[in-house]
Amino acid sequence: MRRTFDGELQSMHGQFTKMGLMVNENILRAVKAFINHDKNLAMEAKKKDKDINEIEVAIENFCFQLIALQQPVSSDLRSIVMVMKASSDLERMGDHAVSIARSVIRVKERHNKRIPEVEAKIAEMAEIVKSMVEQVIDAYVRVDEEDAYRIAQIDSEVDKHFVEINHYCIKQMAMDPEVVPGGSDYIAVAGYLERIGDYVTNICERIVYLKTGEILELN
Amino acid sequence: MRRTFDGELQSMHGQFTKMGLMVNENILRAVKAFINHDKNLAMEAKKKDKDINEIEVAIENFCFQLIALQQPVSSDLRSIVMVMKASSDLERMGDHAVSIARSVIRVKERHNKRIPEVEAKIAEMAEIVKSMVEQVIDAYVRVDEEDAYRIAQIDSEVDKHFVEINHYCIKQMAMDPEVVPGGSDYIAVAGYLERIGDYVTNICERIVYLKTGEILELN
Numbered sequence: 001m002r003r004t005f006d007g008e009l010q011s012m013h014g015q016f017t018k019m020g021l022m023v024n025e026n027i028l029r030a031v032k033a034f035i036n037h038d039k040n041l042a043m044e045a046k047k048k049d050k051d052i053n054e055i056e057v058a059i060e061n062f063c064f065q066l067i068a069l070q071q072p073v074s075s076d077l078r079s080i081v082m083v084m085k086a087s088s089d090l091e092r093m094g095d096h097a098v099s100i101a102r103s104v105i106r107v108k109e110r111h112n113k114r115i116p117e118v119e120a121k122i123a124e125m126a127e128i129v130k131s132m133v134e135q136v137i138d139a140y141v142r143v144d145e146e147d148a149y150r151i152a153q154i155d156s157e158v159d160k161h162f163v164e165i166n167h168y169c170i171k172q173m174a175m176d177p178e179v180v181p182g183g184s185d186y187i188a189v190a191g192y193l194e195r196i197g198d199y200v201t202n203i204c205e206r207i208v209y210l211k212t213g214e215i216l217e218l219n
Numbered sequence: 220m221r222r223t224f225d226g227e228l229q230s231m232h233g234q235f236t237k238m239g240l241m242v243n244e245n246i247l248r249a250v251k252a253f254i255n256h257d258k259n260l261a262m263e264a265k266k267k268d269k270d271i272n273e274i275e276v277a278i279e280n281f282c283f284q285l286i287a288l289q290q291p292v293s294s295d296l297r298s299i300v301m302v303m304k305a306s307s308d309l310e311r312m313g314d315h316a317v318s319i320a321r322s323v324i325r326v327k328e329r330h331n332k333r334i335p336e337v338e339a340k341i342a343e344m345a346e347i348v349k350s351m352v353e354q355v356i357d358a359y360v361r362v363d364e365e366d367a368y369r370i371a372q373i374d375s376e377v378d379k380h381f382v383e384i385n386h387y388c389i390k391q392m393a394m395d396p397e398v399v400p401g402g403s404d405y406i407a408v409a410g411y412l413e414r415i416g417d418y419v420t421n422i423c424e425r426i427v428y429l430k431t432g433e434i435l436e437l438n
Contacts, residue, residue: 053436057434060300060434061434064296064297064300067286067296067300068292068293068296071290073287074287077283077286077287078283081279081283081286081303084300084303084304085303085304085307088304088307095417166403169403170399170400170403173392173396173399173403174396174397174399174400175396177392177393177394177396178393180389180392180393180399181389181393184385184388184389184392184403184406187403187406187407188406188410191407191410198314215276215279215280217272
């Protein structure tokens with residue numbers, strides 16, 4: 001009985017990890033589409049989000065059945081609850097990837113005036129976010145509380161990038177009207193990345209919860 | 220035993236409803252602060268968010284104990300899971316209220332050039348969002364699936380407002396550089412309201428789940 005249950009817990013963790021990797025891939029896809037103005041890739045990111053939503057539903061149902069049939073307590077229950085809540089965070093990170101993809105698709109052939117230095121900054125920001133997502137999935141697998149604290153701290157770098165991009169774009173938009181439509185897209189995309197960083201922080205909080213049973217605010 | 224359990228479920232629903240009302244109040248507070256450029260009110264909204272975070276933690280712990288001690292199945296378990304996940308949605312709606320409040324506090328005495336027609340549109344948008352939040356709490360209490368479908372549909376009006384505000388601000392910012400800092404704040408605030416509408420839709424989906432056991436996408 002316990003062996004079956006352990007196997008099912010393993011399977012749940014596996015599904016969650018898989019979902020995390022799918023989300024990370026889709027964030028990268030969306031950001032790449034944005035940087036390269038690649039509408040096809042953006043469409044692909046939009047499509048892939050369906051798979052992410054499906055796996056979230058599957059995970060939720062699986063967790064529900066696990067609780068109903070196995071009536072787990074203490075740390076097992078805690079880890080199931082963790083996956084149920086954190087899979088919502090992953091799903092929303094995926095939604096933000098779609099929002100980034102949409103901003104690529106939305107742009108008509110209007111040839112927005114681009115700001116290369118902002119695009120470079122967004123690429124840099126995306127790189128940090130990507131590494132946060134990768135690390136948090138890894139920390140989750142190992143239930144590594146120390147790592148969770150450390151990863152949550154990287155979020156302040158993400159926030160710093162957001163503020164810088166925001167200020168820089170506003171300055172540029174005020175100087176050159178042609179920059180306005182593109183600039184406001186830059187701000188939006190940086191905002192999505194910033195929110196993804198927040199969700200990673202949420203998952204870090206859940207790892208701490210898994211280890212200690214304490215629900216903390218890490219930002 | 221069952222009587223105690225029913226009482227505890229009632230208490231859980233009561234806590235969730237209370238949290239919903241607190242979040243709604245804080246959204247209104249933040250939007251009012253934004254429209255009236257009222258920094259004190261914005262500071263108050265920021266403070267109140269702590270209470271919201273605390274009640275979320277309390278609800279999560281309460282739900283966890285309920286599952287661990289009572290080992291509920293089927294519809295009871297479903298309603299506990301619903302509250303656990305939907306309280307995260309409420310908490311994030313609260314976070315967006317804080318983001319709106321922050322954009323009020325951030326503005327130095329720089330006297331942004333205002334666009335009254337956009338402020339009116341944001342107030343209108345906030346009114347719709349407020350009514351969605353109120354209705355979803357009510358639908359949740361009554362587990363009213365029909366209402367959940369109806370409320371989720373209102374979200375398209377919220378999205379429409381967002382797109383309109385976005386386009387109008389971009390046009391104005393391109394015509395008048397002095398409008399740029401304020402215009403980009405308008406777009407951000409409309410974006411937060413739009414996200415709050417999305418979270419309401421999530422809760423609608425959870426009401427449907429509570430009634431039918433089916434996890435749907437309503438947007």
